Amino acid sequence: MGKGVVVFDSVTKRFGEVTALDKISFTLRRGLNFLVGPNGSGKSTAINIMLGLMKQDAGFVEVMGEEPRKVVEKGLVGALPEKYHFYDFMTGVEYLSLVAEIKGASRDDVKELIDALSLGDYVNKVIRGYSKGTLQKVAIVQALLGDPPLLILDEPFANLDFWTSRKLIDILRDKAKKNVSVVLSTHALSHIKGLNGYTVVVRKGRIVKVGYADEVLGKLWRTAVVKTSEPEKIVNRLVKLGLKARLSKRGLVVVVLEDEEERTKLWETVKDLGLLESVEISYGVLDEDEAFDMVMQVD
Amino acid sequence: MIKLVLAELRELTRFPLIDICLTATLIMVSLGMLWMIPVAEPSASQSIVDTLLKQVLFYGFNSAQIFIAFLLAITSSLSIARDYEMGKMHVLLTLPVSRKSYLLSKIISSLILSLVASAFSLAVGVIPNFYFNLGKLPSPYIQTLTAIVLLSMFYMSIFLPITLILKKTLPSILTSIAVALAIEAGSKLIGEQYGFLPTLCYSKLAYYLLGLGSLDTWVFIASILYPIPFLLAGIWYFDKRFEVGK
Numbered sequence: 001m002g003k004g005v006v007v008f009d010s011v012t013k014r015f016g017e018v019t020a021l022d023k024i025s026f027t028l029r030r031g032l033n034f035l036v037g038p039n040g041s042g043k044s045t046a047i048n049i050m051l052g053l054m055k056q057d058a059g060f061v062e063v064m065g066e067e068p069r070k071v072v073e074k075g076l077v078g079a080l081p082e083k084y085h086f087y088d089f090m091t092g093v094e095y096l097s098l099v100a101e102i103k104g105a106s107r108d109d110v111k112e113l114i115d116a117l118s119l120g121d122y123v124n125k126v127i128r129g130y131s132k133g134t135l136q137k138v139a140i141v142q143a144l145l146g147d148p149p150l151l152i153l154d155e156p157f158a159n160l161d162f163w164t165s166r167k168l169i170d171i172l173r174d175k176a177k178k179n180v181s182v183v184l185s186t187h188a189l190s191h192i193k194g195l196n197g198y199t200v201v202v203r204k205g206r207i208v209k210v211g212y213a214d215e216v217l218g219k220l221w222r223t224a225v226v227k228t229s230e231p232e233k234i235v236n237r238l239v240k241l242g243l244k245a246r247l248s249k250r251g252l253v254v255v256v257l258e259d260e261e262e263r264t265k266l267w268e269t270v271k272d273l274g275l276l277e278s279v280e281i282s283y284g285v286l287d288e289d290e291a292f293d294m295v296m297q298v299d
Numbered sequence: 300m301i302k303l304v305l306a307e308l309r310e311l312t313r314f315p316l317i318d319i320c321l322t323a324t325l326i327m328v329s330l331g332m333l334w335m336i337p338v339a340e341p342s343a344s345q346s347i348v349d350t351l352l353k354q355v356l357f358y359g360f361n362s363a364q365i366f367i368a369f370l371l372a373i374t375s376s377l378s379i380a381r382d383y384e385m386g387k388m389h390v391l392l393t394l395p396v397s398r399k400s401y402l403l404s405k406i407i408s409s410l411i412l413s414l415v416a417s418a419f420s421l422a423v424g425v426i427p428n429f430y431f432n433l434g435k436l437p438s439p440y441i442q443t444l445t446a447i448v449l450l451s452m453f454y455m456s457i458f459l460p461i462t463l464i465l466k467k468t469l470p471s472i473l474t475s476i477a478v479a480l481a482i483e484a485g486s487k488l489i490g491e492q493y494g495f496l497p498t499l500c501y502s503k504l505a506y507y508l509l510g511l512g513s514l515d516t517w518v519f520i521a522s523i524l525y526p527i528p529f530l531l532a533g534i535w536y537f538d539k540r541f542e543v544g545k
Contacts, residue, residue, distance in 0.1 A: 051393050053543040075395030083386035087306055102394050
């Protein structure tokens with residue numbers, strides 16, 4: 001049908017009474033693509049359909065011009081599914097070598113990726129004892145093995161430390177330059193800041209915005225979500241200072257910061273109110289549905 | 300697929316399988332002994348120990364093998380449900396591995412294991428038999444092994460669709476056990492006139508394994524054919540309808 005790397009046309013997916021995807025249509029392109037939205041927005045369902053793990057109830061889906069499962073079975077997709085588990089009695093090296101053999105990659109490729117993601121000596125230990133971060137690295141190495149022309153990664157930054165996340169971003173940027181298409185889903189926008197990929201913003205199974213990240217995510221990137229015991233006080237003070245701050249029903253303070261000066265104002269307000277020790281501020285994280293909605297509504 | 304089968308074999312042997320098989324053997328041996336105690340009357344030339352041992356070898360080990368076939372079939376479906384619950388299925392099906400290959404690797408590895416476990420159990424019976432010179436075992440070894448593998452395959456073929464539909468470990472095991480018991484009860488209730496039913500075919504096979512009857516050729520052929528529609532239905536469902544995810 002379409003000429004995109006991934007084409008979704010009026011795709012609907014229901015789980016009983018819940019509509020996970022509601023007639024969504026988008027076309028992803030060569031290079032970097034992001035699927036963003038808060039938890040439960042339908043990102044993983046869309047990824048599962050792209051990977052051929054699920055079938056849509058209605059609509060049309062095409063990956064690299066074919067039915068998703070065929071493309072995956074041909075080895076053209078490197079995947080990081082939402083949920084994963086490995087042969088945990090094997091060592092990391094043993095497991096990745098098995099995957100390399102299945103994907104037709106060499107042992108040198110395994111070693112190269114192990115080094116790139118700093119898996120270090122862990123790879124010689126049995127997978128059962130791995131931390132969540134190390135398991136995530138193994139899952140990413142597995143996806144990258146065999147140099148597939150399309151990478152579909154569901155929340156690849158989950159459980160990764162800052163430095164590994166940076167390394168992964170570099171790897172993905174390089175891949176995109178080498179004509180590899182990357183589709184990644186995330187609810188933590190800070191990780192993809194500065195990467196101007198094609199972005200689809202989803203919310204409750206529907207598309208909210210589509211376009212390049214700079215224009216679509218600009219406001220979301222600048223968003224701070226403040227968890228505090230005195231939300232009203234902070235909101236009142238910030239509004240008086242001319243900041244775009246709102247109070248959510250769940251007592252979260254959502255602030256869209258235009259520049260560094262406003263960021264400083266936010267911290268000064270928190271400090272003045274004596275809340276420095278109890279406050280929790282996160283930037284560009286969309287795990288609260290309500291916060292997401294509020295940001296999208298702020299003019 | 301060979302690599303997957305090998306990996307699955309390694310995974311399956313991590314279940315407390317050998318322990319279960321040995322325990323099953325011991326339980327069956329004990330049952331065999333209990334069964335024989337009231338009727339065992341030692342002849343002048345045979346001590347009671349010899350008689351008991353003989354009966355244990357006759358009834359105990361062969362019964363154990365039927366139990367092992369059942370356990371291995373359960374283990375096979377359990378490993379599929381576990382793969383689904385833990386997320387290993389998600390990973391394997393996003394590699395260049397077809398759904399059919401994934402399922403076949405499960406089935407083949409379970410069959411290999413059932414063969415090995417049955418051979419092991421049989422060996423446990425054969426060695427003391429020769430040592431005590433108790434005479435011939437009720438059925439030829441190769442035939443017994445073949446029948447055990449067929450029985451394993453039958454159980455597996457009916458447990459497979461159950462697991463694929465229910466997806467979760469505990470409901471799958473409980474339903475599989477209930478179905479297996481229903482098959483057993485069915486064979487007792489329906490009676491000989493419906494001998495073509497799979498329940499009775501496998502009951503005859505079981506009796507044959509116990510050395511309590513002969514085995515008609517058609518029963519043997521039916522035993523081979525019966526698992527096929529169930530297996531094909533399971534493979535078709537997994538290939539076309541089964542969804543991995545929520």
